[in-house]
Amino acid sequence: MDNSTNKHGLKRYVPSDIRSKIRKDAGFGCVVCGCVLVDYEHIDPEFNQAEEHNPDKMTLLCIACHGRVTRKIISKKAVWEAKSDPKSLQDGYVHDLLYVNTEDMEIKIGSSTAKNTKTILTIHGKPIIWFEPPFEDGEPSKLCAIFYDDNGIPISYVNRNQFRALSTNQDVKSESTKLSIISGGVKCLVMDREGGKVLHISKMQGKYLDTSVSIDNEDQLILKQGESSLVLGKFNVENCGTAIHLGRIPTIKKYNKLSLALAIAQNNRSRVLLDLRNKLTGWILGEEIFNLDYELVGFLRDNKVSSIVNEFIGCLIGSYIAHGDSCYENGEPIYISSENREFKQRNPEIGYDVSFRLF
Structure with missing residues (x-):
């Protein structure tokens, strides 16, 4: 926590209730470009002149866009305009690129790991988490994922290492290397995306059709489908085609x-x-x-x-x-x-x- 103060004695730390309002007003991403990796910025007056953290005079800016504002490449007028019509609310999502290590097609989910495994999770014939191996020499493997909330509504995608979180009806946070999504008051997803490291999904709670997937406080992976449930304390899968395959493609026997x-x-x-x-x-x-x-x-x-x-x-x-x-x-x-x-x-x-x- 940054407790440094300006000449008025105002701490740089922004209280959580004010941060929450700023995030919501900004659509949870940089108001200029929609990137989820952001800082809380005073527009005018700037922090060194501010006497309070006023959310009406603050917004979210990513490092790149803030640097352009500081160098006057982006004007303060343009920031005010972006604050009134944030990029992520225009698009309906926030985004960022994952720089995690996908060389060995490895991922950690709770306390479990899968390595050199192309498809991590498939539910009812739909791949949910998988790696796309290189199609050309020198090309990296790429991670893909589809995340849902408890109501079966999509909340986030990883499309070939490009992270996208829907910016409506949920709270999206990027703090240090952690990305988290809270939907309906429930923390549905937390992932650690430290550069060069294996992506670690430490929290997941969602549902696709009749199948729910969650990680409990003991890092166990819990799979529930209908009346059946499976608790996996810790598993390590390596050199497999598919780690977990649940259910069959939905069908109806309608006619003779x-x-x-x-x-x-x-x-x-x-x-x-x-x-x-x-x-x-x-x-x-x-x-x-x-x-x-x-x-x-x-x-x-x-x-x-x-x-x-x-x-x-x-x-x-x-x-x-x-x-x-x-x-x-x-x-x-x-x-x-x-x-x-x-x-x-x-x-x-x-x-x-x-x-x-x-x-």
Whole structure:
């Protein structure tokens, strides 16, 4: 804690209630660029002339933008304008780049570790935490993650080492090397991102569909799915494809298998679906999508494909379910294998195959 004072005896330390108001007003990031790594700054008067910490005259600035203000590259007028319309509230998120060590595809979750393991956690067929290995010589491995709160609402993404936290209805803090998110009064995520070190997720409490993942006060990883629960005190996984895989892709057995098979065979408007290997994966009949076991797995509306839990997956392009980018518009990363990247290179007009989310 910095207890230095200015000529009026005002301590540089800003009380927590004032910091909380400043963070909320600024959208939890630098008002100019949206970076989550910030300092609490007096705009006018500056700290050396200030007699109080007045949140109406203070804001959040990252180190880079504050340096530009100090050097008068960014004017005080521009800072006031940014304070009235913060960048992160315009975008809906704050961001920063992670400089953690991903060379060995290693991560620490609670007291457990996974190393040289591509997929750390998959829930109901959706990768939640994974590493994307290098596709070219000299390229680093990159971390991807999707974090939810207790209500199953996405709160944060790591998209190939780029951290993004949604800046609405939650408190996002960056203190030293720790990033934390509080949603609904619950601390949903704490990660230590010290440069050159392995990323450490020391706190996580969230839910995807019927599956919750949390880390308790003893650093144990607790997994709950329906009525079942699993407590992992400490585990070390190395050189595996997937560390934890929970549940299957959501499906509904809506129709009699034989009747549905006949309907698909006899309906000249039914369509086949292929994966990136051009293998049959399912069918479309009307607005419904079925797997090879004749189970309902998704819906097609206006050429957009969603799962049976109404999560957008991609678009129907020919016989493929695909997406043109490696992440969705909200910043959520998509799992991309080397085979899938090659598929996109061969078929740029189609994009990445995302049928694995349904089949």
